[in-house]
Amino acid sequence: MNHVELLAELSRRRVLAIIRADGPDRAVECIRTLVTAGITLLEVSLTTPGGAEAIARARDEFDPSVLIGAGTVVTPAQADEVAAARAGFVVTPAITRGAVRSVELGVPLFCGALTPTEIVTALDIGALAVKVFPAKLHGPGYFRELRAPLPDAPLLAVGGVDVTTAPQYLQAGALAVGLGSPLLGDAGTGGSQTELAGRAARFLEAISNA
Template identity: 35%
Template sequence: MMCDQKDNRNHNPENHEETESFRSTLADHPLVAVLRAETAEDAIEKADALIEAGITCIEVTFTVPNAGDVIQYLVKRKGCHVGAGTVVTAQQVQEAITAGARFLVSPGYSFDVDMAAKDANVPYIPGVLTPTDIMAALAQGHRLMKLFPANVLGPGYLRGLREPFPQVSFMPTGGISIADMNDWFAAGAVAVGMGGALTKGTADQVKCKAQEALAQLQR
């Protein structure tokens, strides 16, 4: 279990400065596009469409073939804040960091990923769902967490979690739509990760949906 795992190295509990910097980025860009695609070329084409629409915080998942190449491409894009998602091994941490990823996200918690991220001083956002998950992540020093899969229990569940865990900043991800995005912010989310609702379809469709999502966010 997470709470039973120990490490004798001198780690900053949550890469405090780097994580606070990323939290500040989320305050300015609270819509994180979670990029999944069948090929690296398709991912790059859709990422370009997202950026053209005005979304600059993009999470490239390791389910994308050659995800490191996609991250490396996006790092060179001016004003793009790019991270790696679906990070489940320490090897993927190294690949993501080598490519230039500025944050790491997992569907759950991995002690190995956590240690590798802390060694590299890169923000790591673990996935949580239950109060037990949250307490375990808190014990490892985390205060920014991904609520996943968010759509299973809805915004009311997030509102309920915030009462016993006011110190935690939640980024719900999974099944969030443009229509219900603002319900999550009203429930207390600091940011939302949006995947299929943004990135399915052609590049032109992705751009249109991203513009619609940003307009909804401004409301």
């Protein structure tokens, strides 16, 4: 999938699930649950032990239409590792050396930033989209403000987004929302996969009219 197609899929799918788990087995289990529930854009955070292994295993298991990337990429070595695991995209918490390396490798980058200066800098280094993080610091209204000077900037809302605010961020101009603990709950550490599926359904229902 090329960069233009990935950007279009971000806009179409609108929900990026952020998976943090206690190991690769649990991470892959969560991916299975979410894909079955209809969330097919997923990020495995490298705070997960064996996160790159989880990405590689999921990439073997799922159809290419399921988009699986790597999150919390900070160092160039991490960027190299997840590229080798066939991550479809890289997500960073900030403008990190790992972000720069991902661009060098040709892996689509969703780069973390907060201020207008950081957002422009992230796009200038080659980010495909900018992860505005933590989004909850300023809320959905901030995205409306950013739209005035940066109308074409592809922005993702990540950090503190929940089932109530997710539609508000989309309505305010976010291309997609990233959902971590409000979606995953304790599923990444042994909690109920059935309850995870239920939360996924509620999020998808909430954004369906956004």
